[in-house]
Amino acid sequence: MTETAVSANRLELLQIADAVAREKSIDKEVVLQAMEDAIQRAARSRYGSENEIRAEIDPKTGEMRLARLLEVVEEVENEHTQISLADARHRNPAARMGDFISEELPPIDFGRIAAQNAKQVIVQKVREAERERQFEEYKDRIGDVIHGVVKRVEYGNVIADLGRAEAIMRRDEALPRETFRNGDRIRAFIFDVRREQRGPQIFLSRTRPEFMARLFAQEVPEVYDNIVEIVSVARDPGSRAKIAVRSKDSSIDPVGACVGMRGSRVQAVVNELQGEKIDIIPWSPDAATFIVNALAPAEVAKVVLDEDAERIEVVVPDDQLSLAIGRRGQNVRLASQLTGWDIDILTEAEESERRQKEFAERTQTFMDALDVDEMLAQLLASEGFDSVEEVAYVALEDIAEIEGFDEGMAQELQMRAREHLEKVAAEQEARRKELGVEDELAEIEGITPAMMVALGEDDVKTVEDLAGCATDELVGWVERRKGEDNVRHPGALSALDVSAAEAEAMIMAARVKVGWITPEEAEPDAELADEEVGESESEEGDSGEAGNPDQ
Template sequence: MNKDLLGALDALETEKGISKEIVVEALEAAMISAYKRHYGQAQNVEVEFDDKKGDVHIYSVKEVTEEVMDSQLEVSLEEALKVNGAYEIGDMVRFEVTPKDFGRIAAQTAKQVILQRVREAERSIIYNEFSAYENEIMQGIVERQDKRYIYVNLGKIEAVLSKQDQIPNEVYQPHDRIKVYISKVENTSKGPQVYVSRSHPDLLKRLFEQEIPEVYDGEVEIVSIAREAGDRAKVAVTSANKDIDPVGTCVGPKGQRVQAIVNELKGENMDIVEWDEDPAVFISNALNPAQVLDVIFDPHQRACTIVVPDFQLSLAIGKRGQNARLAAKLTGYKIDIKPESEWEEIAAKNEAELIAEVLEAGAELVEEVIEEAMLEELSEEVIEEALVEAETEKLVDSIIEDGLTETEDITEDK
């Protein structure tokens, strides 16, 4: 047993990278527990393991006292001096109490400790390995499924694919090879647990990096992704290199590059649009394939109104509002889409209300200026000039405040 135990410790250190000292420390603690359990001894005991010969020795540790109250924990000075003449009151004395048949128990305990350490080491290795793959994609093989998960074999571990992480209407059969996104790795009491996803937006980003070298190298940057897994996705791309067309680079010759991604996602439609630092241009691109006539921003919140031709209203909104919904996710703006005819009516109504407000304000202003001029006995020329200047300024302020662009026309008419 001794040779076998030492050989096992050496093999653990060589093959599994488990330090011999760590195993010996755990082994000694386990043997103390085994000794107390098998021999009903509750006193202070120590185990000494000879890592050269493989021998195990059990010692009972007692304190030297003048009067012994508990023989399991204390020893008289007279008895202590028989062991060593240098002992004094308060010293701790070790007495060997190794049972004759303890070798069998020690061997069984050593086996259990070694197996436990091997399991812990393997779990640690797997956890560290797959933690490095978190937020990356891997290819796995579908093994089985139950009511909660689909289990995907990733080689050293079986990952779980929950229902919310599956692509709707995608069928997974045993032995199917699929690419999955490592969304989370946990170190649980039962060992490492790897969670994977097929619906995560970043799965799309990693697929672009695999299929398109320019994206992997950073020449083409993916700015944002909006995805409804299994149905449609929008991807905003840009490039700092003016000689590179980011959209064309991602689509590839005859659409070959993007088609490879679409095939991997079982036919999920893909809209690749160009990102622009001008929000109006970016929002217009995001609503592709609809034509955008105008983008009117709400200055008080992150929202805008989009004006499109009447015949393209349904195209801009999309089936079940999908196109507008994905564009809003992609750009980060709340989007309200209006047909051109309806927006013209709204604009005309707003303009009429504004003109009425300006005229009303102008009439009040005229009265104020005339009253002030009469009090100061100013000439008619001075009064007329003051009226024109004051009323014009009022008009301009009102027009700017309401966000209209017809400032020059209204001022000239006035």
């Protein structure tokens, strides 16, 4: 009768382990391990916590064994956990130092408290295993779009049931004016999965650019099959968005594929995003063309690129200004995010006014530096001379060819220009010495007296100081802010029209001079440069490849 009862208990133990494993979607072995830990803890409280006790449950029969482990040592210091080699060999002649002898213990009857403690241990271990399973399952799904059911809403944060886990969508990751109630179905983008004290946290978003890209992949077969690529996305969540697309197959129109028959495909995405308007822009390897496309629906009259600063000036007709900028600057801001360029919008009238202002400034510079009247200065400026240096060092005939000029006048102008430059150089030399900038800095190729003064004013006074600089510290850098205008931070040489490549060459030359690197290490990798050129050419030949998807 007793044996029958024991067998029933063993069978019940395995059934419980099976049921828990199925319910929590974890391995049955994990549940059995939790039970063993619970039994070990209860046995320790019965036989003494100083004993090293092990419990084993046979996964096939459910039979439970309890044993005390004793380590074989030369001299026993703790009789509860150790046994001498001589005593161990009485039990097992093959025993050696460092082995463990297992001493079987009689099974224990669980009291009420022991059973309660065992239950708590099992529940805790199973919960930990469930959390680990959830983390392992969802950590590789970052970037996926999932469906869930709203379980509750707390202070604007939505907690969704994904079936085998819970996820949270914070208020700032939900679309503006979008409300959810318990039981609503929700589709969102997993952007992060983290281990935290209270278990794995799965974070959802409906505002991220990547969510829109994934929605198009679900609605547009060509995007899903990677025939049409979404190069970048810029969003003002809930209001307006721009996506740049290109086709890897010349026979497929990427914009048409995303729009769909009578706009059915794009409308499905718009409906999911609560009416967010979407501009679909054809991507172009030519930055100017891409930016003009991105500013649609505004028409552009002219563009001027500054590739070093990643800045572009766009000139639009006067009546197109408000359209180009958009409500609260939305259109130009999204175009800037989409293309990665800072965009300055000017009207034709503003550009004309600026050109006149620059012409007047150049005229005044020539009048002051060359001691000539306004008409002569205007003639030089209108012929394309931008600086006194140009006048001083161009070929004499380039000046003499100007209508109304002759060789004698050209010589006189060049002499005055050189005298002015010598005077400026003397002033800069005096200022350099006043700032304490070392003479040795002038030996770095590309460094001019004006640069030495600018560096000195930025506390770069020795070759070693220059060697320790980063390129951005010299030419400035652009801070890109999500949803806001980019901020330009000037560098020490920003006012002197020094490119990033020139600044880097100066820094590398300084590092060679102070012995931080060898001349060979300072040279750019020729093979790498060739590869980059080759890649660039092949990209252009294949409709171009640029930018990160879902930028």
